[in-house]
Amino acid sequence: MQRTKLSNAECPIARSLDEVGEWWSMLLMRDALQGLRRFDEFSQSLGIAPNMLTRRLTALVEAGMLERVPYSQRPLRYEYVPTAKGEDFATVLMAFVDWGNRHYATEGESVQVVERQSGKRLQLTFTDPDDGRTVAPAHCTVQPGPAASAAMRARLERIRTR
Template identity: 70%
Template sequence: MQRKTLLPSECPIARGLEQVGEWWSILLMRDALQGLKRFDEFARSLDIAPSMLTRRLNSLVDAGMLQKVPYSQRPLRYEYIPTDKGKDFLVVLMAFVSWGNKHLAPEGESVQMVDRDSGQRLKLMFTTIAETQSLPLDRCTVRPGPAASAAMRDRLHNI
């Protein structure tokens, strides 16, 4: 059975899931953004079948999240480097860390978000576009954008 594509959707969440919605893909992006680059490093980290790893890496390359760069000619071998699009996925991963720590870690946090330079703990925050004001998550919502269809405007009308 052919899987439905979410690309035609105007919802940015649906479009994002089309790119990285499979859990192996999200874990591969986590590892790539933490510095893993090579097939064997990903395989070791995730204990994933080689055929599945190949499919997921290829899908992330096709989605523009990773760039495939040769590092050896004999035999031909590649490294997988996050693109700018892939690097921007870090905010999604940090949101997962925050949410998982709050709701899925009764034994305590095994991973914490910290400032790379100072080591100080961080929490997920939003700022206004002008970056003049920090806002807590409960003050954030969504609204129709300039390209929203009538259906999207209706959907978001009551939010």
């Protein structure tokens, strides 16, 4: 069955899922952002079939999340290094850690988001760009942006007035 392409969807969640929504891709980005770079490192970490690993790495390179950088000429071998776009994905993965810990870590947290230097535990918040004040996700919502279509504006208005 052919998967529906979401790259032209207006919703930023749908567009993002089109690029990195496949679970192997998210786990590969997790590993890349934690410092793994080479095919064999990803393979060992994930236990993923080589053909699937090749497809997922290629897709992440094409999506601009990873860059292929040669590390050996004979034989030619590559490392997969997160791009700036890929580095930005760390925020998404840390949000998954926060959410997963709250809802699926019944046995206790095996991973926590902490400040690198102090080791102090952190929680997910958003920051007001004007005054620096933090706002918890529970106090946030979405609204139509300047480029929103009439259909998107209507959809969000229907949801808001429920």
